[in-house]
Amino acid sequence: MKAIYTSLLTLLTLAGWAQTHISGKVTDTKGISIPGANVYLKGTYDGASSDVDGQFSFTSDEKGKQTLVVQAIGYKSSEENVDLEGSNLVVKSTLQETINLLKAVTITAGAMEAGDEKKSVVLKPIDILTTSGAMGDITGAFQTLPGTATVGNDGRLFVRGGDASETSIYMDGLQVGNAFGTSASNVPTRTRFSPNLFKGSFFSTGGYSAEFGQALSSTLALNSLDMPLRNQGDISVLSVGGGYTHTLVGKQNALTASANYVNLAPYQRIVKQNFDWEKAPENWDTEIALKQKWGKAGFVKAYFHTEGNNMVIWQKVPGQEGRGRRVGINNQYSYGNVSFRQAGKHDWFFSGGLAYSYNRDKINLDDLPVRQLNQVVHGKMVVIKDFSPQFSLKNGLEYFGKTYSEALPDEGKQRNMADHQFNHFVETSYYFNNNLVAVAGLRTGYSMLAKQIWVTPRFSVAYKMNEGQVSLAAGKFKQLPEEKLRILDNNLKNAGSDHYILNYFFANNNRTFRAESFYKIYDNLITYTGATSAPQNIGQLGSGYARGFDFFYRDRQTVKKTDFWVTYSFVDSRRRFANYETRVQPSFAPKHNGSLVVKHFIGKLKSQLGSSWSWNSGYTYTNPNEPGEMQSKTSMYSNLSLSWSYLPKPNVILHVACSNVLGRENVFGYQYASTPNESGAFVSQPVGQGAKRFAVVALFITLSKDKAANQLNNL
Known part of the structure; x- marks a missing residue:
């Protein structure tokens, strides 16, 4: 044992x-x-x-x-x-830390997202449409964001001391040529497309991706809707026109077709105008959007838009008697694109497409007919490979074909310009961890007409700390002059700008705060002598800078059922350009800009009340009665707008909006006679608004099977 x-x-x-x-x-x-x-x-x-x-x-x-x-x-x-x-x-x-793209830091320097897919959401499509004073215009809503300036006699996007031509607009990654309607001098224009087309937008106030080029200041990239939710018909009845949209949705595809008509003549006969219209603006447009799912991981979109515009206006000439110069405009515009995206095996992703823009203007200056034709073709192919959760590489090729012609039919004169541009871009993103990311890009290009090759490197980095993050961005950007100048001198080269941006971004509990400082350096800007309408001695001797900072705060939490945002921008811009002999503060770059937007929902009244207040410190202008250039400034600009949306039934919406409700006489500058009068003084006249106020009443009715769908996204 x-x-x-x-x-x-x-x-x-x-x-x-x-x-x-x-x-x-x-x-x-x-x-x-x-x-x-x-x-x-x-x-x-x-x-x-x-x-x-x-x-x-x-x-x-x-x-x-x-x-x-x-x-x-x-x-x-x-x-x-x-x-x-x-x-x-x-x-x-x-x-090693795992990179979680839902929690990882994102680049926010110079960038503001307006879609649902990113954390740095600033505006959604419905925000654009419900902003009082914007009147459903995309740029009208973006003018309430930091870094932009309201130029009331133009209507386009002016960003951080840059001219409107320095902002490029894209739809589904493809450039939109002539994105704004043709208008007479000092008569504001609008974008041609409804925000209702888009699921979101990416608005860059500088330091943007190497994927985009030919823009010295900023880019606005619009992403169209994928699959609509249901079959429905949408009727719009407005005080200035109306339209109808019909949507059909299948399992793998969808079709949306619409037609709209706007005529301001009845409205302008009722509301006194400061403009002398012979024929008030009249516009019609039609569009078709097709969506098709492609296999298990692909998607194809096709979009076509065509429209026509007519107007005749008399514009008084300072120092002259009578109605002044008669300007008639007949515009025909078409835009179409086909885009695709495809997720491949082993973390490959492909996207691209082809776009075409056609813009024809028949302009009559008194008895002189002028014809202008502009066409843009844009092709693009992008390949993205995720080599790991930390490292991603984007590679792309682009082609731009641009033609422009202008003619004087009565005199048998015509001149043409054509250019072919080829671009390559590469961009890499590297996540060191969830709190630190760096993006480096390089864009190269070649213009056959300018016979010029350019290389523009770009870099950005972001670091996340608690709920906030800090971003830095720097880069070089190139842009060829407008076709109206290149047709006069085919040898014109790229103008350039260098961007340096420091950004702080915070988002938590339905509150967003964004602060950013920037510095831009311009070189090779276009200069000439003589009048803008007939430039002589065109060169590229211009230079300048734009520097400043801006703030944005949005709060959907503090006040119950209330959403509001506040912005402020300071811009110190000086540049020698156009026919200026010295560096001046441009008229389109007020030093101080601000806005306050408030939206409040009252459940018992089934109503949303909205208001917006935009202001700036005034516009510079040259007074020839005093020495110097751009030595004078207008009074402060201010515009208070109100809106009311009422839902009597789930599928019926009544919307009323009015801009500049206080009737403030805003002046954007002064025009002067070309020669002095008998007293030796140059006579002037103010450049102001078309009317003290603009009001619109709209009724939206949706026809659907469940009778509950509505057009809230149209408000």
């Missing part, structure tokens, strides 16, 4: 000696302990969890070569080969 007990004791002792004691510590790449990590031998139940100091310890009866697995939430799993020989084994495991 004693021998049996001795044998059992010996076996148990040997078994204890055969076990391996495994211990160690789990840390991240910075040496910080990771508690709660799961450590185990692959294919066994032997393991333990790390304590608050990252320490772990367990024993195993396994022998020989094994695989030790270490896992922790938020980190990449680690596997290490170990050799178990019945002794102590000390292991030190280092885990």
Whole structure:
């Protein structure tokens, strides 16, 4: 019996000696302990969890070569080969952080998202349409964002001291030529497209991606809707016109077709105008949008838009009697694009498309007919490869074909210009961890007409700290002069700008705060002598800068059922350009700009009340009665607008809006006679608004199977 007990004791002792004691510590790449990590031998139940100091310890009866697995939430799993020989084994495991794109830092320097897919959401499409004073115009709503300036006698986007021509607009990644309607001098224009087409937009106030080019100041990239929700018909009845949209939705495709008509003549006969209209603006447009799912991971979109515009206006000439100059405009415009996106195997992604813009203007200046034709073709192919959760590479090729012609039919004169541009861009994103990302890009281009090659590097980095983050961006940007100048001198080269941006962004609990400082340096700007309408001695001797800062705060939490945002921008811009002989503050770059937008929903009244107030410190202008250039400034600009949306039924909406409700006489500058009068003074006249106020009443009715769908996105 004693021998049996001795044998059992010996076996148990040997078994204890055969076990391996495994211990160690789990840390991240910075040496910080990771508690709660799961450590185990692959294919066994032997393991333990790390304590608050990252320490772990367990024993195993396994022998020989094994695989030790270490896992922790938020980190990449680690596997290490170990050799178990019945002794102590000390292991030190280092885990790398997993990149979670939903939580990872994003670049916000110079960028403002207006879609649902990014964290840095500033405006959604419905925000654009419900902003009082914008009157459903995309640029009208974006003029309430920081970095923009309201230029009431133009209507286009002016960003951080830059001219409107320095902003480029894209739809589904493809450039939109002539995105704004043709208008007479000092008569504001609008974008040609309804915000209802888009699911979101990316508005860059500078330092934008290498994917985009030929814009010295900013880009506005609009992304159209994918699949509509249901079959429905939408009727719009407005005080200035009306329209109808019909949508058909299948399992794999959808079709939307619409037609609209606007005529301001009845309205302008009722509301006194400061403009002398012979024929008030009249516009019609039609469009078709097709959506098609392609396989399991592809999507194709096709869009076509065509429209016609007519107007005749008399514009008084300073120092002359009578109605002045008669300007008649007949515009025909078409735009179409086809775009696709396709997710491939092994983290490959493909996108691209083809777009075409056609813009024809028949202009009559008194008895002189002028004809202008502008066409733009844009082709693009982009390939993205995610080599790992940390590293992504974007590669793309582009082609632009641009033609422009102008003619004097009565005199038998015509001149033409054509250019072919080729571009390549490459951009890489690298996530060091969830808190630090860097993006580097390089864009190259070649113009056959200018015979010029250019290279523009760009870089940005963002670091996340708690709820906020800091971003830096820098880069070079090039843009060829407008076709109206290139047709006079085919040898004109690119103008250039260098961007430097520092940004702080915070978003939490339905509150968003954004602060940004910037500095832009301009070179090779167009200069000439003589009048803008007939430039002479065209060169590229201009230069300048724009510097400043802006703030944006949006709050949907503090006041119940209320959404509001506040912006302020300071811009110090000086440039020598056009026919100025010195560096001046441009008329389109007021130093101080601000806005306040408020929207409040009253449930009992089934109503949303909206208001917006925009202001700036005034516009510079040259007074020839005083020495110097751009030495004078208008009074402060101010515009308070109100709106009311009422839902008497789920599918019926009544919308009323009025701009400049206080009737303020805003002046955007002064025009002067070309020669002095008998007293030696140059006579002037103010450049102001078409009317003190503009009001619109609209009724939206939706026809659908459930009778509950409506056009809230149209408000």
